[in-house]
Amino acid sequence: MQKATMNYKNSVTFFFLIALLILPFMLFPATAAGGVGGLEVYCGSRCRGRCAKAGFRDRCIKYCGVCCRQCKCVPSGTFGNKHQCPCYRDKLSSKGKPKCP
Structure with missing residues (x-):
């Protein structure tokens, strides 16, 4: 026992x-699991790099962050390379212009 x-x-x-x-x-x-919290960190750092040379940096970071959260990617560099992220490339504003910087 x-x-x-x-x-x-x-x-x-x-x-x-x-x-x-x-x-x-x-x-x-x-x-x-690197979900929402991890995505916020990823988007923040990638968008700051992407918008480093932008004239309206705050606006660039805002729209880049919106696109990043929806697409879960940001093209490399400060301009172009949108072929790396088709979702980011294909997002359009209400006026039919590219939404993502």
């Missing part, structure tokens, strides 16, 4: 430790 009690305590301890390891990933799935 004594031996069975020890196994039960070991099992409870084991499952408690496993739960502590898994719980953060269940509570914060987006940041743990």
